[in-house]
Amino acid sequence: MIPLFFCYFLFFGATVNAIRPDKEIIKEFLDASRAAIKLENNDDVPELFHENFEFKTCKEERYNKEQTVDYIIDTLNPDDYNATRLTAIDRPSMANGIVFDVIIDGITDEPTYAEFIMTEDEQNKVWKLLRGTETTCPIDIPLNG
Secondary structure, rough: OOOOHHHOOOOOOOOOOOOOOHHHHHHHHHHHHHHHHOOOOOOOOHHEEEEEEEEEEEOOOOOEEHHHHHHHHHHHOOOEEEEEEEEOOOOHOOOOOEEEEEEEOOOOOOOOEEEEEEEEEEOOEEEEEEEEEOOOOOOOOOOOO
16 A cells, blocks of 8 residues: 555646745645545646656655555545645755755554655646655564563
């Protein structure tokens, strides 16, 4: 099962405006992604991701755009889905992108935490997800005894 991430996906591109701060761009993207998923608008869901999108889970599983979109459309219950921005990280090395953390409900029984990188689609001038990584990974601690 594809972890939450996708949903993660789940954001619909927000129109770019160089004056707006990253937090506003992320908010608009998350709002648009929620709308696409909750309204089950299957035509808008693929537009949330760059063609070379990849999501990596804690188990080192990797999901491309097609797998992610299929999960969202075929498996995710739109009534249970929600994504909330936790942070927007200023990284000078990401001059053309935005790195942000989200908590996603509705993918698994427990909330999922993930980090995403979003960049502008040069052709359409909208923001789309480029990469995602699940960040709350359980730690296996051997029990002695």
